[in-house]
Amino acid sequence: AVITFSSGRRISVNGNLWANGSTFQGNGTRGSWLGISFNSGSTGSIQSSTITDAQNGISFLGSSGSVQSSTITNGVIGVYMNNGTATIQGNTITNNSSYGISSVNGSNLTVTNCTISNNGTGITTYSSFPTITGCSILNNTNYGINANNISYWDYLYWLNNTLHGNGYAMVFNNASPWIGHCDISDNYHGVVINSSMTNFSIPEERGYNSISCSITPLFKADNSSTIFMGYWSQGGYNSVFGSELPDMEARNNSGIWADNTYWGSSQPAVYADGTSWITTRNPLTYDPNPGSCSGYSAQSSLAINASATKINASAIQGDIATKYWEALSNGRGGNFQKAKGSLLSIIDGEFDHKYSPLALLAFYEFTLNEKNTKNQSGLTDSLNTGLNDLLTKVSKRAKGDSLSPYALRFLAREAALAHNARGMISYNNELVANYPNSSNELSALYDLTTHYAEIEQDFTKADQYYSRMVTAYPKEDLTLFAGINLGGSQASLKQVMLTDADQLPIDYDLSNAFPNPFNPITTITYQLPKEGLVTLKIYDILGNEVRTLVNEQKEMGKYTVQFDASSLASGMYIYRLRANDYTSTKKMLLLK
Structure with missing residues (x-):
């Protein structure tokens, strides 16, 4: 059956829906109809079907179901889940402008053997429980996978996936899945991990991930992240090589256990800032994951960054x-x-x-x-x-x-x-x-x-x-x-x-204080198109000067000043910038 929907229409399911071999389409324009929505308490199955032109191809909203051997294309979001439970198996989800799959708010999602390609983002998940296995996640503009708020102890396994040609291969924020046997190569950017404890290995097993070939660091841990790839004889057997920058970075009080890794050379190309660390013990002399990295040679970064590991030489002092x-x-x-x-x-x-x-x-x-x-x-x-x-x-x-x-x-x-x-x-x-x-x-x-x-x-x-x-x-x-x-x-x-x-500023500007209201610290930003004497002063609502933040000659440029009002009473305050013949005055509210 071929069912064509006019603009703004949807299938709203409040009981059960079972479809096999059907085509659900709009008028050929992306997002021209609203899609199939499984509402709270409903269930169903979509098999061997095609869904095209929809705002959200299939939505599970507090509901459950499965999508198998189907094609979802030319929409805005392919599959959308909000507090739902679904199995997505053997599908082609392609050419959706925002997300191939979007899962939020406690959803339980199993994605198996799908091709997810040429979307804005392949898979995005927020405070959900996704298991991703055997998928090809290819050529998505922004991210292959973007994950937020995945618990370390939920033991969510992402196994045997291929991520090629994406803008960013993977981005994690407070997300700690277990990743193994994945080919993450030839993406424009690599893996970025923020405030997470992500594992590129499986408990009691090796990792066997290939993370290779991008024009930026293949692997970046930032803002209090701890990443496990291999520790002495445990885990490891990942391949990390082939960027035009350090292949691996740790910044802002982060650490990466990267023992038993193949680096494309005996000299790892890694960088840890003065607050972070990376271990690179027992480097492998052979590639345990051959066949990846078609776009760059293994040595592309090593000559540039051969000294990057020296920052770790003094890691244990004091x-x-x-x-x-x-x-x-x-x-x-x-x-x-x-x-x-x-x-x-x-x-x-x-x-x-x-x-x-x-x-x-x-x-x-x-x-x-x-x-x-x-x-x-x-x-x-x-x-x-x-x-x-x-x-x-x-x-x-x-x-x-x-x-x-x-x-x-x-x-x-x-x-x-x-x-x-x-x-x-x-x-x-x-x-x-x-x-x-x-x-x-x-x-x-x-x-x-x-x-x-x-x-x-x-x-x-x-x-x-x-x-x-x-x-x-x-x-x-x-x-x-x-x-x-x-x-x-x-x-x-x-x-x-x-x-x-x-760019250099072409106009004077005094930005709104942020935050505003504030307690007790706020930040004021201003910019100068040319050099001059600058004063930035704080006044109470009666016009009495209470603080001088700036009173000096400044070059052209953008400046940020912090104002700490710990010693002042709650109320409205005025801040005034004077520079050459420019004056600007704004208000801010201190709430204690």
Whole structure:
């Protein structure tokens, strides 16, 4: 049967629907009809059918069903799931402008042996439970897979998948699936991991993943991420080679266990900043995953980055470093109590810009590992309480404590994984208000932007947080990703962001303070088209000057100033910028 739908029509299922060998089509225009919607409590099966031209080809909304051996094409979203349960097997999902598959809000999704190609994004998942096996995820414009809020201990396996030709192969934010036997090669960008504990191996097995060939780092861990690829004799057997930059990066208090890896050479091309680490022990002398990486030679990055590993040569120096690495060894060996005891002494001691945040991250990770090992014995409640108590205690330390924002980030991560949206929003807003111009604020802004765009579909609020990202962090990956989540394309957004960041200002401008209202810190941005004497002053509502933030000669350019109103009373304040013959005045509200 061929069924043609006029504009704005849909099939709305409130009971059961079974279709086999049918064609559901619109008028040939993308999104011209609304698709098949399985509403709450309904069920059904679509087999050997074609769905084309729909806004959402098939939607599971608090419902369940399966889609098998079908084609979903020329729509906006191929399959959309919101708190649904579905098996997607043996399908071709192609040429959909936004997503091949979108899964949100606690959905249980099994995707097997599908070809997902030439969409805006192949698969996007937010606070869901996806299992992805045997799929070819090819030539999607923005991401092959974009995953947010996937719990470490749900043991979601992504096995035997092929990701080629995508904009970004994979992007993870607070997402920790287990990935094995995957060919992730010849993508424009590699794998970007933010605030996650992703595993490129299977428990008690090798990884056998090939992550190769892109023009940017193949593998980037950022913002308090711990990635497991191989540890001494455990795991490993991944292939990582063939970028035009360092093949692997760790930044902002992140760590990557990358032992037993094939690097395309005896010299790994990796980079860890001064707060992070990468292990590259026992490098393999042969490729355990031959046949990948058709676009670049294995040596394309190695000559450029041969010295990149030297940053790790001094990784274990000093008492705090020794204690940290001994704790990691104990934790990896299963002695969680001893490891956590050592880590607590670092957490409670004098702040170290590298090891204190890393110790808190390791304590968090080992508690989750310990929770998993004790899950069958009913001993996890005390672990949950102990972890929450520690994070809460650290987050409430005296103002100015450098470890507090990291604890808030972990509390926000746990709230998101528990589907506690109110808690996640509260913790992240606290980071935005109190820790501007930091990696922790950046991650919080991304979480908030994505939540309001994907879950609440409140694009006004999402745009507010995104605007702050563009202003304060124009060149960061997360800013680009937030723009994509709001409907932009990877290529066009990157061009706009780079242009905005690099161009010289042609006009004076005083931006709105962010956040506003605030408590007690906000950030003010201004720009100058030419050199001049600049004053930026704060006045109370009666016109009394209460603070001078800037009073000096400035070159042309864009500037950001932080205003801390801890000593001031709640109320309306005025801030005024004077530069040469330019004056601008704006208001902001302090709420304590």
